[in-house]
Amino acid sequence: MRELNEELGIEATVGEYVASHQREVSGRIIHLHAWHVPDFHGTLQAHEHQALVWCSPEEALQYPLAPTDIPLLEAFMALRAARAAD
Numbered sequence: 001m002r003e004l005n006e007e008l009g010i011e012a013t014v015g016e017y018v019a020s021h022q023r024e025v026s027g028r029i030i031h032l033h034a035w036h037v038p039d040f041h042g043t044l045q046a047h048e049h050q051a052l053v054w055c056s057p058e059e060a061l062q063y064p065l066a067p068t069d070i071p072l073l074e075a076f077m078a079l080r081a082a083r084a085a086d
Contacts, residue, residue, distance in 0.1 A: 008042075009042055017036075018034040020032065023068045
């Protein structure tokens with residue numbers, strides 16, 4: 001939640017756990033964890049990003065994402081697809 005506030009200026013409601021991923025970057029192991037955010041309060045602001053866009057997860061793959069973010073996005077897409085199949 002702290003990251004969302006620092007990077008986007010929002011207070012997020014944390015929902016279901018999605019996935020975790022780790023990767024070595026410049027000799028350091030980076031651990032990333034993702035949760036679904038069903039709701040948030042505040043106005044989105046690009047504090048640490050060039051721009052913000054609303055798009056589907058599939059459309060997001062067309063943007064130049066950080067390599068560490070792609071497995072988390074793919075895990076979210078798989079979780080969403082599994083729910084739709086239920």
